[in-house]
Amino acid sequence: MFINRLASSTRSVLGNRFRMASNSSVNNVCTGNGIINIDFLKKYNSSAPKYALSEESHARVEGIVNTINRRDVGQTEFLDAVHEVLDTIIPVFAKDPKYIEVFERLVEPERQIAFRVPWVDDQGKVQINRGFRVQMSSALGPYKGGLRFHPTVNISVVKFLAFEQIFKNSLTTLMMGAGKGGSDFDPKGKSDNEVMRFCQSFMTELYKYLGPDTDVPAGDINVGAREIGFLFGQYKRLTTCFNGVLTGKDLNWGGSLIRPEATGYGCVYFAQNYCDYRNVSLVGKKCIVSGSGNVAQYTVEKLLDLGAIPITLSDSDGFILEEKGFSREDIAFVMDLKNHKRGRLCEYLEYSKTAKFFKNEKPWGVPADMAFPSATQGEIDGEDAAKLIANGIQGVFEGANMPSTPEAIHAYKVAKLMYGPAKAANAGGVAVSGLEMAQNSQRQQWSREVVDEKLSGIMKEIFDMSLSSAKEYGLGDDVQSGANIAGFLKVADAMIQQGAV
Numbered sequence: 001m002f003i004n005r006l007a008s009s010t011r012s013v014l015g016n017r018f019r020m021a022s023n024s025s026v027n028n029v030c031t032g033n034g035i036i037n038i039d040f041l042k043k044y045n046s047s048a049p050k051y052a053l054s055e056e057s058h059a060r061v062e063g064i065v066n067t068i069n070r071r072d073v074g075q076t077e078f079l080d081a082v083h084e085v086l087d088t089i090i091p092v093f094a095k096d097p098k099y100i101e102v103f104e105r106l107v108e109p110e111r112q113i114a115f116r117v118p119w120v121d122d123q124g125k126v127q128i129n130r131g132f133r134v135q136m137s138s139a140l141g142p143y144k145g146g147l148r149f150h151p152t153v154n155i156s157v158v159k160f161l162a163f164e165q166i167f168k169n170s171l172t173t174l175m176m177g178a179g180k181g182g183s184d185f186d187p188k189g190k191s192d193n194e195v196m197r198f199c200q201s202f203m204t205e206l207y208k209y210l211g212p213d214t215d216v217p218a219g220d221i222n223v224g225a226r227e228i229g230f231l232f233g234q235y236k237r238l239t240t241c242f243n244g245v246l247t248g249k250d251l252n253w254g255g256s257l258i259r260p261e262a263t264g265y266g267c268v269y270f271a272q273n274y275c276d277y278r279n280v281s282l283v284g285k286k287c288i289v290s291g292s293g294n295v296a297q298y299t300v301e302k303l304l305d306l307g308a309i310p311i312t313l314s315d316s317d318g319f320i321l322e323e324k325g326f327s328r329e330d331i332a333f334v335m336d337l338k339n340h341k342r343g344r345l346c347e348y349l350e351y352s353k354t355a356k357f358f359k360n361e362k363p364w365g366v367p368a369d370m371a372f373p374s375a376t377q378g379e380i381d382g383e384d385a386a387k388l389i390a391n392g393i394q395g396v397f398e399g400a401n402m403p404s405t406p407e408a409i410h411a412y413k414v415a416k417l418m419y420g421p422a423k424a425a426n427a428g429g430v431a432v433s434g435l436e437m438a439q440n441s442q443r444q445q446w447s448r449e450v451v452d453e454k455l456s457g458i459m460k461e462i463f464d465m466s467l468s469s470a471k472e473y474g475l476g477d478d479v480q481s482g483a484n485i486a487g488f489l490k491v492a493d494a495m496i497q498q499g500a501v
């Protein structure tokens with residue numbers, strides 16, 4: 001009855017959108033419709049009464065949900081990301097309600113910067129794009145997180161990515177706050193000079209808010225070594241400072257060995273830890289990998305190192321299937337095609353006699369043992385997850401940020417798959433960015449072996465922490481919930497210690 005009363009008061013605030021969402025079953029707690037459905041609390045009241053919130057706490061959480069739904073209306077990706085975390089940290093609130101207020105602060109960015117980016121194209125015409133930086137949390141260190149240049153970038157996408165970064169950066173055990181930024185600029189089809197002029201204009205506005213102890217951006221989709229170079233050059237010109245304001249720099253001027261490899265390698269290290277825990281070997285396992293950029297390339301490389309058989313790659317035009325498995329030479333071809341020639345993946349067919357290309361399709365229907373989504377958010381929906389499970393998939397490890405919709409995550413958990421959520425599984429990239437910052441502060445460069453060993457140690461620690469937090473809260477081996485809880489508690493305790501900030 002108590003739940004009914006809460007649900008009806010929520011409906012009055014949210015109207016029809018809520019009614020649509022509330023039709024979902026109790027277990028299917030995340031709607032994926034860009035609205036936080038308070039029904040997720042029922043799960044705890046019915047199946048795990050020890051986590052039922054007191055009446056006061058319940059009302060508080062409901063109030064927070066109503067405020068976010070109202071204030072951030074239309075920010076689909078951000079609301080989905082908040083929903084996913086809320087859905088898993090209720091046990092923390094039940095144990096100690098002081099954390100509810102901290103969560104309320106955490107969903108509001110410390111600072112959001114939005115700006116015009118004018119630049120001149122090769123025809124001499126002025127083009128305008130929109131730039132963003134969301135400085136989400138500085139509880140654990142300077143804001144830290146990548147920049148994404150893609151036509152789909154808007155405030156919702158940047159806020160969701162910055163929100164994810166809070167928990168991810170906390171899990172790395174390093175001293176990093178959370179931020180994310182980018183632009184709706186599309187580098188596809190642009191000349192190097194156009195990309196340079198865009199980057200220079202972007203940095204001309206953003207540099208005021210950055211610094212090695214303030215905010216340290218890095219790469220993300222379509223921001224790689226070339227863009228980091230142009231951004232750094234302009235920062236240096238504007239400030240006359242040569243410092244570690246960006247990570248992902250070239251090795252010759254302050255970059256770290258293993259940073260380009262770190263997200264993909266780290267994701268496979270995470271998978272290996274999970275497999276060890278379940279007594280499963282990666283050797284001989286067929287792996288579906290999506291994307292063909294930085295994360296996908298080095299995921300494939302590390303899978304090969306460990307004796308697995310990566311069989312797919314994709315881009316926004318479709319996917320390629322290399323049934324025999326990619327060899328190291330095949331991956332060298334893909335790296336050259338994507339990183340230097342900036343070509344499309346279908347051109348791989350001109351190189352391989354054995355590959356097939358599936359235009360406008362996603363790879364999730366290909367029978368395999370493990371999946372490594374490494375392209376973009378929302379790439380595995382409920383139907384895709386059903387296909388993976390029907391084909392006997394054993395594990396899903398997220399190299400991309402939020403690649404699985406709430407329905408997909410729910411399906412993985414029901415099927416008891418090994419599920420490595422993005423915040424934990426892809427934290428290796430930002431972890432090595434943290435190591436790059438440390439090297440820059442010392443004006444030193446560590447060897448490849450040293451950085452790789454630290455990366456693999458951090459990935460093991462993230463897996464162990466996520467698992468032990470899940471167990472501590474009586475959630476079995478629910479690594480997704482454990483990762484959110486462990487990531488949250490460290491930030492939340494720091495915020496409490498630092499006062500009302």
Ligand SMILES: NC(=O)C1=CN([C@@H]2O[C@H](COP(=O)(O)OP(=O)(O)OC[C@H]3O[C@@H](n4cnc5c(N)ncnc54)[C@H](O)[C@@H]3O)[C@@H](O)[C@H]2O)C=CC1
Binds near residue numbers: 294
């Ligand atoms: N680069 C890094 O260190 C980190 C990246 N990530 C995440 O990993 C994912 C991939 O990022 P990167 O590899 O760095 O970017 P990238 O720009 O190097 O590669 C992105 C890849 O995804 C593909 N892609 C983009 N939209 C797609 C779509 N709609 N369908 C199929 N493929 C699509 C592109 O063709 C490209 O191959 C993103 O979600 C990013 O946020 C997460 C942690 C760190």
Ligand SMILES: O=C(O)CCC(=O)C(=O)O
Binds near residue numbers: 219426427431
């Ligand atoms: O290395 C970094 O700072 C950024 C990594 C990133 O953007 C991510 O983890 O999604």
